[in-house]
Amino acid sequence: MSQEVDISFIGLMISSSLVFIALAISSYQKLELGKDMIISILRAIVQLTLIGYILEYVFGVDNLFFTSALLLVIIFNASLNASKRGKGIKNAFYASFAAILTGTSITIFVLVLSGIIKYEAYQIVPVGGMIISNSMIALGLSYKNLLSSFKDKREEIQTKLSLGANIYEASKSLIKDAIKTGMMPTIDSAKTMGIVALPGMMTGLILAGVSPLDAIKYQIMVVFMILSTTTISSVIAIYLTYKVFYNERKQLI
Amino acid sequence: MALLKTSGLFYSRDGNTILNDINIEIQPGEFITVTGSSGSGKSTFLKMCGDLISPDSGDLYYKGKNYLDWNPYELRRKISYLFQTPSFFFESVYENLEYSFTLRQETVNKERILELLRKVNLKEDILKQNIINLSGGEKQRISLIRSLLFLPEVLLLDEITSALDYNNTLITEELIKEISEQGITVIWVTHDKDQSKKYANRILNFDSGQVREEKL
Numbered sequence: 001m002s003q004e005v006d007i008s009f010i011g012l013m014i015s016s017s018l019v020f021i022a023l024a025i026s027s028y029q030k031l032e033l034g035k036d037m038i039i040s041i042l043r044a045i046v047q048l049t050l051i052g053y054i055l056e057y058v059f060g061v062d063n064l065f066f067t068s069a070l071l072l073v074i075i076f077n078a079s080l081n082a083s084k085r086g087k088g089i090k091n092a093f094y095a096s097f098a099a100i101l102t103g104t105s106i107t108i109f110v111l112v113l114s115g116i117i118k119y120e121a122y123q124i125v126p127v128g129g130m131i132i133s134n135s136m137i138a139l140g141l142s143y144k145n146l147l148s149s150f151k152d153k154r155e156e157i158q159t160k161l162s163l164g165a166n167i168y169e170a171s172k173s174l175i176k177d178a179i180k181t182g183m184m185p186t187i188d189s190a191k192t193m194g195i196v197a198l199p200g201m202m203t204g205l206i207l208a209g210v211s212p213l214d215a216i217k218y219q220i221m222v223v224f225m226i227l228s229t230t231t232i233s234s235v236i237a238i239y240l241t242y243k244v245f246y247n248e249r250k251q252l253i
Numbered sequence: 254m255a256l257l258k259t260s261g262l263f264y265s266r267d268g269n270t271i272l273n274d275i276n277i278e279i280q281p282g283e284f285i286t287v288t289g290s291s292g293s294g295k296s297t298f299l300k301m302c303g304d305l306i307s308p309d310s311g312d313l314y315y316k317g318k319n320y321l322d323w324n325p326y327e328l329r330r331k332i333s334y335l336f337q338t339p340s341f342f343f344e345s346v347y348e349n350l351e352y353s354f355t356l357r358q359e360t361v362n363k364e365r366i367l368e369l370l371r372k373v374n375l376k377e378d379i380l381k382q383n384i385i386n387l388s389g390g391e392k393q394r395i396s397l398i399r400s401l402l403f404l405p406e407v408l409l410l411d412e413i414t415s416a417l418d419y420n421n422t423l424i425t426e427e428l429i430k431e432i433s434e435q436g437i438t439v440i441w442v443t444h445d446k447d448q449s450k451k452y453a454n455r456i457l458n459f460d461s462g463q464v465r466e467e468k469l
Binding site: 153155156158159160161162163164165166169173247249250251252 | 356
């Protein structure tokens with residue numbers, strides 16, 4: 001059971017009619033999403049085409065330095081995106097970068113060490129992209145939760161400070177909640193994997209002709225790596241950012 | 254030497270002056286009530302005394318030492334601030350009281366807890382109860398006890414009886430009076446003129462960010 005996947009250009013054009021169905025529904029229901037849909041589709045096409053050519057080139061070069069540089073660019077973009085969710089957290093970008101870089105490095109190191117993947121562009125880039133994007137989503141959610149908690153629980157935090165708590169003690173429950181919030185989508189998706197939907201990577205492998213029994217092995221690895229990276233990244237990012245809610249005098253800003 | 258001294262405190266937010274040149278000296282063991290209409294700056298002043306916010310300019314001194322030279326955590330254990338609406342962090346009353354011991358890495362002194370519970374007319378059973386099942390008055394008394402398990406040197410009270418009924422107010426007042434008699438300095442923001450007359454040895458009246466002493 002192995003066959004080449006080849007989607008013809010005409011086939012792709014016909015499949016684009018699905019977008020028109022979505023546009024028609026949006027227009028009929030007056031959802032006012034038409035413009036957003038068209039922009040998102042165009043962006044997806046342009047971005048994917050670009051990355052297709054870039055990957056084709058990178059995989060061809062397959063240079064250790066080049067692959068690592070590309071991973072750093074992906075981490076940079078993901079950090080930028082995550083930090084937008086943390087608007088109001090001064091060091092959100094640097095914290096995100098440090099967190100995702102550490103989480104990704106540890107996970108890739110273990111995967112390479114175990115021999116499951118090789119540090120070669122065609123394996124590292126897709127695997128890196130997957131774990132980095134999951135970390136990005138986790139951090140975005142964590143930041144959002146942290147910001148609203150620090151806003152809503154001012155009196156609780158100040159009461160703790162007044163009882164003599166240090167800023168870590170005063171923020172402990174908020175830190176915990178923020179990390180948990182970031183991790184929830186990863187945990188929920190792991191719980192329903194295979195029951196609700198076949199995950200993207202597995203679907204891709206099956207469509208590409210890989211046997212489902214081989215595909216699940218990859219998917220299990222994906223669950224491990226996403227869980228580890230999001231956990232490491234969320235913990236690092238929140239521990240690096242909660243302090244910015246206090247001034248030098250250890251008062252809540 | 255004054256126990257607590259403020260010098261030229263100035264504080265503004267969003268273009269509004271909240272405190273304007275506040276100079277006060279408070280002696281050890283004083284019982285001071287702070288009055289004024291809402292927005293007059295009294296709560297801001299109290300929070301500043303509790304080291305929860307800092308002035309834009311001016312200085313605060315505790316025992317002659319500038320607040321900035323004190324370790325904030327050490328200072329806040331000496332000067333304890335209580336909010337009008339108490340906050341709790343755990344489900345049971347016991348866990349919330351235990352927190353004061355946990356912060357100091359000390360074993361729980363059950364005797365001390367029971368002694369304070371008796372003083373505010375609460376029975377031992379309440380320790381097992383969930384905070385959400387307590388009345389407003391019980392919550393405020395538990396919050397007060399939590400701050401008194403380790404006696405502070407100064408107690409800052411921000412309208413803590415304003416939402417309480419007559420009986421709960423009386424019980425709370427009695428405990429504060431007793432604390433004051435032990436030599437603890439009390440600074441109490443209150444709207445109740447009777448409370449001021451009954452307990453205070455000085456009344457500070459805030460008006461548009463300025464303070465003047467009111468005659469008793």
